[in-house]
Amino acid sequence: MDCCTPSADRPLTSVPAPVPGTGNHRIEQISVPSQTFAMGDAHDDGVRADGEQPVHPVRVPAFSIDATSVTVADFRAFATETGYRTDAEQYGWSAVFHLALTDPDHVAGQMQGTPWWLGVEGANWAHPGGPSDVAADDHPAVHVSWNDAQAYCAWAGRRLPSEAEWECAARAGLPSLRYPWGDELPSDGHALNIWQGSFPTTNLGSDGFITTAPVRTFTPNAYGLWQPVGNVWEWVADWFSPTYYAESPAGDPRGPADGTAKVIRGGSYLCHDSYCNRYRNAARSSNTPDSSTGNMGFRTAANR
Template sequence: MDCCTPSAGRPSTPVAAPPPGSGDHRIEQVSVPAQTFAMGDAHGDGAPGDGEQPVHDVRVPAFTIDATSVTVADFRSFVTATGYRTDAEQYGWSAVFHLALTDPDQVIGQMQGTPWWLGVEGADWAHPGGPSDVAADDHPAVHVSWNDAQAYCAWAGRRLPSEAEWECAARAGLPSRRYPWGDELPAAGHALNIWQGSFPAVNTAADGFVTTAPVRTFQPNGYGLWQPVGNVWEWVADWFSPAYYAAAPVEDPQGPPDGTARVIRGGSYLCHDSYCNRYRNAARSSNTPDSSTGNTGFRTASRKS
């Protein structure tokens, strides 16, 4: 865990039973060709505890992946069709960044070690800042746990990408680059949605956004993925281990066989290089499968036949 991804601190729960039926997944698909690529941090930017090294060759078969994060509108279709209730809804609260709070009277506490994260009753995918905050349809669905993402995938006939697939898609054929477009951030600061200002009190919103941006903001990468870095963290399928890269297989790695936390990728609107330099292709973090926050969502994938 880090300052950007608080654990909900909830009791462990099993993955919810997949809802019956096959959903209508309407997100545009991006085709990623089969390839071998160098996975990991080639620049030494990452924190040792994140396990971004050693850089190692990985081969992935061809697959498709959503061009965008799953949106609020997409997630609403799933909930409407199935009656599914997310972990946040079942527990009655979720983690909201203090500048996104809309209902101060609904705060039930602060996250341990990260007081800028507040436990807020009624915060969920449809109400990201609290009960009175209505989520915009074209923004990424947040307050979604790994369990919730898995349930959506079961309904949609999809799956979460592996961590290797996610990084391959984000890199878009540019070897060893920090970002989906190259090694440097544009001087204007308008290539991605991250923090500007003095964390955690002042966000100048120089990129145009204090919290989430619509999923089709800025420019897609070379494969056609919108905002694989910045905006929201994205769940992937793998269990997290900082030691995994040293022993990972070359062929289509799927992560450790077990663990206590699942990998999240891409960073979010709260990341800044002064404290959370995780809006990079190689950056990784983790959270427990039932945790939900206002800056974590997901996108789905499928192996090409």
Template sequence: MPGQTYAMGDAHGDGVRADGEQPVHDVRIPAFRIDATSVTVAGFRSFIEATGFRTDAERYGWSAVFHLALTDPDHVAGRMHGTPWWLGVEGADWAHPGGPSDTAVDDHPVVHVSWNDAQAYCSWAGRRLPSEAEWEAAARGGLASRRYPWGDELPEDGHAVNIWQGDFPVRNTGADGWITTAPVRSFQPNGYGLWQAVGNVWEWCADWFSPVYYAQSPVDDPRGPSTGSAKVIRGGSYLCHDSYCNRYRNAARSSNTPDSSTGNTGFRTVAA
């Protein structure tokens, strides 16, 4: 990615106030190198085989699976409070995304990885997680203040991004070709060569999350608050839909605790 100054944040008023996507503010970042895709199942397996690392999901014995992705109904430990379409599934992890009988596909993004797991991978690979400002610059692909990596509008044919199509959370038509994750090199890359910066899977960033940080952010290479309870995730996922989670946008942001893992969260890395 070239060094640049760009307008970070939601210029269209699309975001939820609690997410803190505004005010739009200039940030200046130096050049950096970022993965063209989310880290794949195959790439993460190489890390596991080399180190013997056990992910948070494996240590806890369960992870969060979307109800339509469930493969093992007899392994459901419970439903998530407030979001009953999320199930706590015993044996769900990076290698078994739908449950213990499911097998992850090598060219899909690895999921069920916590921020802690992503950090461990980065340490092994000699990489790091992107700052939130780096992530957004890369996702924008050189297009200033656009909603999406390709422009402001979703193509009518639905074939630009892997998101939910249908009635959330009960029926996904799969009009984009996928019900859950898609291979990392699906659709088209943006102007910087990044594949699926939005949709498919949420991606961890290095920063702590704060909904008021943008009002305090420095211009030069911001790295987020010094402390917090949750880490930033970016890009939305295959579960995003206008009726519930309109976060498959360049400016959209959310968060989760560093030890949390779900079937729609992965990561990409940058050069250390």
């Protein structure tokens, strides 16, 4: 966990049983070829506690992955058909960044250790800033926990990508680069949706967005993935361990057998190099499976 992704500090819940449904998953699919790639931080940019090193060769079989994060419209189709209620809806609140708050009278309290995060009653995937805030259909669905992402996957006949698959897809065949396009951020600030300004009080919005951007914003990577870095953190299947890379198998690794937190990838609109440079291909963080925030979403994958 880091300052951008507060844990809900709730008791861990079991993974929901598969939700019946038609599995109408409408997101464009990207085919990723079988390959061996160098996984991990080759630039020594990461926080040691995140466990981005050592760089190690990983073989992944061919798979398909969503071109975008799962959108509000996609998640609504699932929730409408199944009647599914997310962890945030069941608990009655979720974590909202203070500048995204729309309903001050619904604040239940500040998140411990990260006072810029507020526990807001009625905040969920349909109302990201609070009860009066209506989510835009073409934005990523946020306030979804790992449990919620798993439930969506069960309905859609999909799965969450492994951490290795996620990084492979983000790198798009370009080895050891910091970002999907290269090693440097463009000076105009228009390559990805991250924080510009002084965190946590002033976001200049130079990239055009204060919170989430529509999922098809900026330029996709060489494989055709939109915004694998920036915009929202994305849940992957693996349990988190900061020492896993030192013991990871070379063939199709799937993470530790157990743990207390799940890996999230890609960073979000709150990341800034002054404190949280996790908007990189190699960057990783984690959160508990029932945690939900206004900057965590997911995309899905499938075997080919």
